[in-house]
Amino acid sequence: MQPLFAEIIDKNSTVAAMSTGRPVLWTNGQLQGASTALPACGFTARESEEAEERLRRFAPFIASVFPETAPSGGIIESELREIPAMRDFVRAKWQQDLRGELWVKLDSHLPVSGSIKARGGFYEIMALAERIALEHGLLGSINDDYAALASDKAKGVFAGYSVAVGSTGNLGLSVGLMAAAFGFKATVHMSADARQWKKDLLRSRGVQVIEYDGNYSEAVRAGRLTADNDPRCHFVDDEDSRELFLGYSVAGLRLKRQLEERGVHIGPKRPLVVYLPCGVGGGPGGVSFGLKLAFGDNAHCYFAEPVQAPAVSLGLASGLDDRICGEDIGLSGRTAADGLAVTRPSALVCAAMRHLLSGAFTVPDEFLFTALRGLADTEELRLEPSALAGFYGLRHAASGAMGEAASCKEAVHLIWATGGSLVPYAEWQVYYDACGV
Numbered sequence: 001m002q003p004l005f006a007e008i009i010d011k012n013s014t015v016a017a018m019s020t021g022r023p024v025l026w027t028n029g030q031l032q033g034a035s036t037a038l039p040a041c042g043f044t045a046r047e048s049e050e051a052e053e054r055l056r057r058f059a060p061f062i063a064s065v066f067p068e069t070a071p072s073g074g075i076i077e078s079e080l081r082e083i084p085a086m087r088d089f090v091r092a093k094w095q096q097d098l099r100g101e102l103w104v105k106l107d108s109h110l111p112v113s114g115s116i117k118a119r120g121g122f123y124e125i126m127a128l129a130e131r132i133a134l135e136h137g138l139l140g141s142i143n144d145d146y147a148a149l150a151s152d153k154a155k156g157v158f159a160g161y162s163v164a165v166g167s168t169g170n171l172g173l174s175v176g177l178m179a180a181a182f183g184f185k186a187t188v189h190m191s192a193d194a195r196q197w198k199k200d201l202l203r204s205r206g207v208q209v210i211e212y213d214g215n216y217s218e219a220v221r222a223g224r225l226t227a228d229n230d231p232r233c234h235f236v237d238d239e240d241s242r243e244l245f246l247g248y249s250v251a252g253l254r255l256k257r258q259l260e261e262r263g264v265h266i267g268p269k270r271p272l273v274v275y276l277p278c279g280v281g282g283g284p285g286g287v288s289f290g291l292k293l294a295f296g297d298n299a300h301c302y303f304a305e306p307v308q309a310p311a312v313s314l315g316l317a318s319g320l321d322d323r324i325c326g327e328d329i330g331l332s333g334r335t336a337a338d339g340l341a342v343t344r345p346s347a348l349v350c351a352a353m354r355h356l357l358s359g360a361f362t363v364p365d366e367f368l369f370t371a372l373r374g375l376a377d378t379e380e381l382r383l384e385p386s387a388l389a390g391f392y393g394l395r396h397a398a399s400g401a402m403g404e405a406a407s408c409k410e411a412v413h414l415i416w417a418t419g420g421s422l423v424p425y426a427e428w429q430v431y432y433d434a435c436g437v
Helices: 004-013 012-019 034-040 047-055 059-064 067-072 084-094 117-135 146-150 152-158 170-182 196-204 215-226 242-261 282-298 310-320 347-353 365-379 385-399 425-433
Strands: 025-026 079-083 101-107 162-167 185-190 209-213 232-235 272-277 297-304 359-363 412-417
Touching: 004 012, 012 209, 012 310, 025 310, 034 047, 034 282, 047 059, 047 117, 047 242, 047 282, 059 067, 059 146, 079 425, 084 101, 084 365, 117 152, 117 162, 117 170, 117 232, 117 242, 117 282, 146 152, 152 170, 152 272, 162 170, 162 215, 162 347, 170 185, 170 196, 185 196, 185 215, 196 209, 215 232, 242 347, 272 282, 272 385, 282 347, 282 425, 297 310, 297 385, 310 347, 359 385, 365 385, 365 425, 385 412
Parallel strands: 101 412, 162 185, 162 232, 185 209, 272 297, 272 412, 297 359
Antiparallel strands: 025 359, 079 101
16 A cells, blocks of 8 residues: 555545445535635536536437437436435335435436436437537527437438446446437447446447456546547546536426426525435535535535545545545455445546535445345335435434534425336346345
């Protein structure tokens, strides 16, 4: 171990605890009020609003190429559901009295790709397609009917360009499926953690999948190198993409509307506490930014990461951002939560979240399977292991370790479920059976 990292472990109690591979709760001592932190985070409310506008412009195209989205007019959005039976399960299983309501945001069931990555991955490909369409006259202006981009003529233009991405699975799935729908030549560089069914689905849609024996970082490096050598190749950079981040951010304003439609009005006496599974950080970071725009200081966001693969929590707790990774403090990076198998965070996300994120916690793999079975048995919801990570935060909330907002009897606890609806049933059953009960 390098002297720098040994010194950090010696002096930083949070990093020292992380290095043992045991669950850790980190609360952000640099948290600031939203009115101060938002203007300094590097993103603006107007950018998020523009992202929502772009998604609406593309709705006719989406409805055309993905018929399952036709009922929603091509708007890709997920259900918000209260889960009281799971709340009872949490109380009984861990003998902890969680105060307030328990809800789940089912990005696990987003149309087409079945994961939160549809928000950012789809959005970045739409932004790319829009730029090319305007340059080539496929669109006269952004006021045109974007359904025209599903034509053979448009596909012929898009076929002259390519898209590359490095992924552990869900981002590659989202980017690959959307790129193929436009007609781009798509290549997904997948790490060893990626599931075979995701690779098979991509290949069935004409996407090239290149597999690596190494981890997420190796796949990203390979994808970036591909794009660097091809001026007509766009690389979707999960570690450093503003467009991915902004695509995710749209979730905040949409969630506010969903809650209000259900009669839930967030405020100082009814805080919103959100638990978000985290890999490199783009998805939960973008969503947290959107939630802060929507609810200000009444939204309290926490990231959930595997005990062997902390990324953003390690970067922020150490103060080193992307200059430190799990392996630097002796962790393996191995986890059953393949979507979270990332040990080095995005510098972009660390900078954006430095004063906005309430905290983060790490989760043991065995908990994921217990929660997976519990949610299936109580609410008939099937998620993949990584999507269950947020539930571990409820234990900290119930114990009072997260502070007054999470302990409030009127609190709205929201688990952000990130993926799982497309997992083949036989594979999901293996996850279910892995729980020792």
